[in-house]
Structure formats: C-alpha cells, structure tokens
Amino acid sequence: MTNKPWNLRQCVKKYSDAGIKGISIWRNVLEGQDPGEANRLLDDSPLEVVSLVRGGFFPSVEKKKRLGAIEDNLLAISQAYAFGAPLIVLVCGSDSRQSLEKSREQIKEGIIKILPEAISAGVKLAIEPLHPMYSADRSAVNTLAQANTMAEEINSEFVGVAVDVYHLWWDGNLQKEIERCGRNDKLFAFHVCDWNVPTVDFLNDRGLMGDGCINIPEIRNWVEETGFDGFNEVEIFSEKFWAMDQNDYLEKIKNAYLNFT
Amino acid sequence: MTNKPWNLRQCVKKYSDAGIKGISIWRNVLEGQDPGEANRLLDDSPLEVVSLVRGGFFPSVEKKKRLGAIEDNLLAISQAYAFGAPLIVLVCGSDSRQSLEKSREQIKEGIIKILPEAISAGVKLAIEPLHPMYSADRSAVNTLAQANTMAEEINSEFVGVAVDVYHLWWDGNLQKEIERCGRNDKLFAFHVCDWNVPTVDFLNDRGLMGDGCINIPEIRNWVEETGFDGFNEVEIFSEKFWAMDQNDYLEKIKNAYLNFT
Numbered sequence: 170m171t172n173k174p175w176n177l178r179q180c181v182k183k184y185s186d187a188g189i190k191g192i193s194i195w196r197n198v199l200e201g202q203d204p205g206e207a208n209r210l211l212d213d214s215p216l217e218v219v220s221l222v223r224g225g226f227f228p229s230v231e232k233k234k235r236l237g238a239i240e241d242n243l244l245a246i247s248q249a250y251a252f253g254a255p256l257i258v259l260v261c262g263s264d265s266r267q268s269l270e271k272s273r274e275q276i277k278e279g280i281i282k283i284l285p286e287a288i289s290a291g292v293k294l295a296i297e298p299l300h301p302m303y304s305a306d307r308s309a310v311n312t313l314a315q316a317n318t319m320a321e322e323i324n325s326e327f328v329g330v331a332v333d334v335y336h337l338w339w340d341g342n343l344q345k346e347i348e349r350c351g352r353n354d355k356l357f358a359f360h361v362c363d364w365n366v367p368t369v370d371f372l373n374d375r376g377l378m379g380d381g382c383i384n385i386p387e388i389r390n391w392v393e394e395t396g397f398d399g400f401n402e403v404e405i406f407s408e409k410f411w412a413m414d415q416n417d418y419l420e421k422i423k424n425a426y427l428n429f430t
Numbered sequence: 431m432t433n434k435p436w437n438l439r440q441c442v443k444k445y446s447d448a449g450i451k452g453i454s455i456w457r458n459v460l461e462g463q464d465p466g467e468a469n470r471l472l473d474d475s476p477l478e479v480v481s482l483v484r485g486g487f488f489p490s491v492e493k494k495k496r497l498g499a500i501e502d503n504l505l506a507i508s509q510a511y512a513f514g515a516p517l518i519v520l521v522c523g524s525d526s527r528q529s530l531e532k533s534r535e536q537i538k539e540g541i542i543k544i545l546p547e548a549i550s551a552g553v554k555l556a557i558e559p560l561h562p563m564y565s566a567d568r569s570a571v572n573t574l575a576q577a578n579t580m581a582e583e584i585n586s587e588f589v590g591v592a593v594d595v596y597h598l599w600w601d602g603n604l605q606k607e608i609e610r611c612g613r614n615d616k617l618f619a620f621h622v623c624d625w626n627v628p629t630v631d632f633l634n635d636r637g638l639m640g641d642g643c644i645n646i647p648e649i650r651n652w653v654e655e656t657g658f659d660g661f662n663e664v665e666i667f668s669e670k671f672w673a674m675d676q677n678d679y680l681e682k683i684k685n686a687y688l689n690f691t
Contacts, residue, residue, distance in 0.1 A: 305627045340562070381526075
C-alpha cells in the first residue's frame with residue numbers, strides 16, 4: 170500500500186529498493202500528480218500494481234450523493250485502467266440515517282451499476298467487509314459472510330471480496346467464510362496488519378504484524394489453502410508510525426512481515 | 431443502572447422520585463458501602479432490583495487469575511443474593527495472549543464452575559455478548575449467536591443471555607438470534623442506549639436513545655415478540671453525560687426513554 174507520508178515517487182523508489190514486489194495505490198496520492206508521469210513511474214519500476222484503493226461509499230439517503238458516488242467509482246475504474254491496476258478495493262459505505270439493510274441494497278445496486286465499465290476496463294471489484302465498529306459510517310458490510318453473499322448474488326467473475334485480518338479476525342465464522350470465497354473464486358485480495366491491545370483510536374491505531382493479538386499466520390494459512398496466490402498486502406493506518414522516520418518504518422514493516430505474517 | 435457519579439443512596443432516592451421502577455446495581459457502588467445499610471436502602475424503596483453488574487472476566491492464560499475470577503464471581507453471587515438481585519450480568523472477558531476459542535472455552539468452564547452456587551442462591555447468570563471491538567480485552571463472546579450457543583450447551587435454566595442494543599445492533603442475524611433465545615427461555619435482560627455517529631471513544635461515548643443510529647424500537651419489538659416482559663434497562667457509559675448535572679441527565683434519560691425506545 171502507498172505509505173501516507175510519502176508521495177508516489179517516494180513510495181515507488183523506496184519499495185523497489187526494499188525488494189517489495191507490489192504496490193496498491195491509494196487514490197489520494199494521485200491527486201495533484203500528472204497521470205502520465207505517474208504511469209511512467211510505475212512502468213519503469215519492478216513493482217506490480219496490485220490494486221487501486223478505494224472505490225465504494227455507495228449508500229446515501231440523498232439520491233444526488235448516490236449518483237455522485239457512481240461518478241466517482243467510474244473515475245476510479247478509469248484510473249485503475251490507466252495505471253494497470255487489475256482490482257479496485259471497495260470500502261462500501263453506510264448512511265446512518267437509514268437501515269443497514271437499505272445501505273446494503275444501495276451498495277449492491279451501486280456495484281451493479283458500475284460493473285459494465287469495470288468489465289470493459291478489465292478491472293475487478295473487491296467488496297471489503299469492514300469491522301462492525303464502522304457499521305454506522307464506513308461500511309454496512311461487516312462480515313465476510315455478508316460480502317460473500319453479495320458477491321455471489323451479483324454473480325460476475327469481476328466481483329469478489331477482500332479479506333483484511335484487522336476487520337475480520339474476531340469472527341468465529343472466518344475460516345468457513347474464507348473457504349467459501351476461495352471455493353467460488355471470489356477471494357481477490359488479502360490485507361494484513363495487527364489489532365493493538367488496547368486500541369485507542371477508531372481509525373489510525375493499527376499495529377504492525379506481531380504487535381497485536383491477531384493470529385495472522387493462521388488466517389494466512391486459511392487463505393492460502395484456498396489456492397490464493399496473490400499478494401499479502403500490508404495496510405497499517407497509524408498516526409504513531411506515520412510520525413516516525415519512514416525509512417525506519419519500512420524496515421519495521423519488512424521485519425514484521427517476514428517474522429509475523 | 432446505577433449512575434456513575436451518584437452513590438447508591440442518591441441513585442435509590444433520585445430514581446424513586448423520578449418514577450423509575452427498577453435498578454441494576456453496579457458492584458463498584460457497593461464498595462465502601464455497609465451491606466446492611468445498602469440492603470435497607472433498597473428494601474425501603476419502591477425499586478425492584480433487576481440485576482447485579484457485573485460478573486465474568488473468566489479467561490486468562492494464568493491459572494491463578496482464572497481461579498481469582500471464580501472467587502470473584504462467587505462473591506458476586508453472594509452479593510446478588512444479599513441484595514435480592516435475581517440476575518448477574520456476565521461481561522465474560524478475553525485474554526489476547528490466547529485464541530478467542532480458548533477464551534470462550536474458559537468462559538464456559540467458569541460459568542459451569544460457579545453454576546451450583548448460583549442455583550443454590552437462586553441467582554441467574556446472563557451471558558452478555560459484547561461488540562467485536564471488545565474481542566481482545568473484554569469479551570470473547572461477540573455475537574448473540576455465540577452467547578446463545580454457549581447458554582444452550584450449558585443447558586441450565588439459570589444460564590441465559592443479555593441483549594444490549596449497543597453491542598448487537600450491527601448484526602444481520604440479530605432478529606433471528608433474539609427469536610432463538612426467546613424460544614429457549616434464555617432472554618434474561620435487555621439493555622438500551624445508542625451508537626453515536628461518529629463514536630470517539632471505545633468505552634465511554636455511548637449516546638442517549640435517539641441521539642445515535644440504532645433502531646431501538648425495532649429491536650425492542652423483536653425482544654417483546656418473544657414474550658420478554660422484563661425491564662428495559664438504560665445503560666449509557668458517557669464521559670459527556672457524567673460530567674453534566676445528574677438531575678438534568680436523569681431528565682434527559684427519561685425523555686429519551688419515553689420518546690425513542
């Protein structure tokens with residue numbers, strides 16, 4: 170994943186130098202960036218573009234906002250196409266002014282609306298279930314079971330799920346649901362980080378692998394048993410780590426990845 | 431529920447004056463309180479004692495701590511007996527140094543160990559599933575499905591579940607699981623408050639009913655459809671509300687209860 174304090178050029182250079190093989194691009198790093206130059210940066214690097222992060226945020230009680238979300242997701246598809254990203258991760262969204270069921274309906278409708286563009290661009294879409302602590306404002310899809318059901322109902326080889334250990338580690342049905350999406354060729358992405366004990370911020374207090382309580386190797390094993398051979402993507406939102414020297418942080422990530430993932 | 435800034439005498443007086451019919455006693459208000467006097471306070475009031483809060487915290491990798499938890503739960507049972515509380519709410523606990531499965535095993539073992547004392551004291555035990563954001567440190571039981579399964583496996587009329595909208599509102603299986611515990615006579619308690627959007631603190635940023643996004647009347651309806659005729663208990667941990675004049679806060683609670691529950 171692109172690294173919040175670094176711009177795209179820095180990320181590409183530093184990750185390549187560190188021997189990292191792939192990069193997922195957060196769209197915010199593309200802002201103010203010349204698309205042609207960004208493309209050249211990536212083409213000239215050994216890095217494989219894994220995904221574009223993020224689309225989604227479909228639900229709203231306001232029709233205008235729902236239409237705006239469709240526009241934004243179509244833009245994301247064109248960005249993914251431009252950068253050769255084969256996948257967009259969807260943080261699906263939620264609107265606390267309506268029921269979670271209604272928000273989930275609108276998520277499904279939104280995905281179905283953008284699907285033709287995604288197919289013609291050759292860009293897959295991954296529904297990422299988010300931890301239930303984000304139900305009210307970030308995602309009405311909160312379990313892998315819900316994401317699997319939605320992907321199966323949409324029933325396109327271009328729509329699957331993203332498994333992030335941070336969001337799903339607590340779920341007693343996780344192993345079963347990972348097997349389910351694997352069996353159906355719907356497991357499109359795998360993200361790792363750790364759950365700090367205690368966690369003090371709802372958004373930006375994720376831990377380095379090994380610092381928290383998630384049994385990451387066990388979950389990775391479930392993922393790999395499905396035949397998944399994609400990237401293990403490190404995604405750690407952390408005010409603490411973003412505040413430190415980012416070269417040292419990258420070293421820490423590498424060590425944590427090699428020893429605790 | 432006893433109100434954090436007030437002592438037991440204040441709670442009993444204020445709640446009685448306000449026309450509230452029942453009280454659940456947090457054990458912290460019993461500290462430094464003469465048990466005989468506390469008992470007289472409650473006997474002399476029109477309030478029904480609904481439950482004692484809380485037992486639990488069974489799991490630990492350290493055997494000594496597990497044994498200490500059993501002792502503490504036995505003490506809670508004797509306190510409940512002394513105050514005529516027919517129920518203890520269990521915040522089950524979790525130890526992030528071991529798997530959630532292991533913690534759940536130890537919870538079940540702990541409940542089975544204290545059950546004979548609970549039965550002879552005539553005190554029921556309610557397993558309260560806590561929101562998954564507490565999986566690592568407060569409860570390894572995070573869905574009503576898990577609580578129901580555990581209560582059914584223990585299979586005693588003295589062991590059931592507590593449904594708190596704050597912990598469970600996000601769960602797509604909630605209606606089905608409320609029906610399940612109702613059908614099995616395992617629905618022992620119902621707690622209300624609201625989920626603030628955004629929520630800024632993991633523990634003490636609960637909302638007054640109507641301030642947040644939970645459809646409380648819908649969940650209450652599911653609960654009442656099972657035949658549940660116990661108390662609707664208001665439980666709002668909130669630094670914000672604890673900091674205000676507590677008489678005004680009690681007024682707010684009454685209004686929120688009457689209008690949004």
